[in-house]
Amino acid sequence: MMASANDSFIKWLESEMAERDWKQADLARKTGISTGYISQILNGVRTPGTQFTKALARVFGMSDIEVMRRAGLADDLPKFSPVIEATASMLNDLPEEDQEDIRAMVRAKWERAQRKKKQVSGAKS
Helix, strand or coil: CCCCCCHHHHHHHHHHHHHCCCCHHHHHHHHCCCHHHHHHHHCCCCCCCHHHHHHHHHHHCCCHHHHHHHCCCCCCCCCCCHHHHHHHHHHHCCCHHHHHHHHHHHHHHHHHHHHHHHHHHHHHC
16 A cells, blocks of 8 residues: 555645645646546545655745655755745756856855854954
8 A cells, every 4th residue: 555645735735726726637737747646645545756746846836845845755854944945946947057156156155254254253352
């Protein structure tokens, strides 16, 4: 027997669908996931996988990690602020070259902040 989705995830998914006035067929069309798979999730027969949670995140306008946590797939991942998680989700959709440019910019800002911290702590001594 397959593992089932937890009740809180099912309730959350049903709530998100109801908020948008979506039926299973609507969710299937928007996510590209079969109605059979969605039915199994909603009936607690099947546990959602990462492909499903990523598709939900896309159509609900949420971060992948947020939906994966709701599904119980990211409990062991470190917790980040919602801003960091949303930014990471957006970065995943960028070409690798753009991701690297942004990482370099963030690293330069981080290094500058570290130097300022050292200057402040050195001035206090």
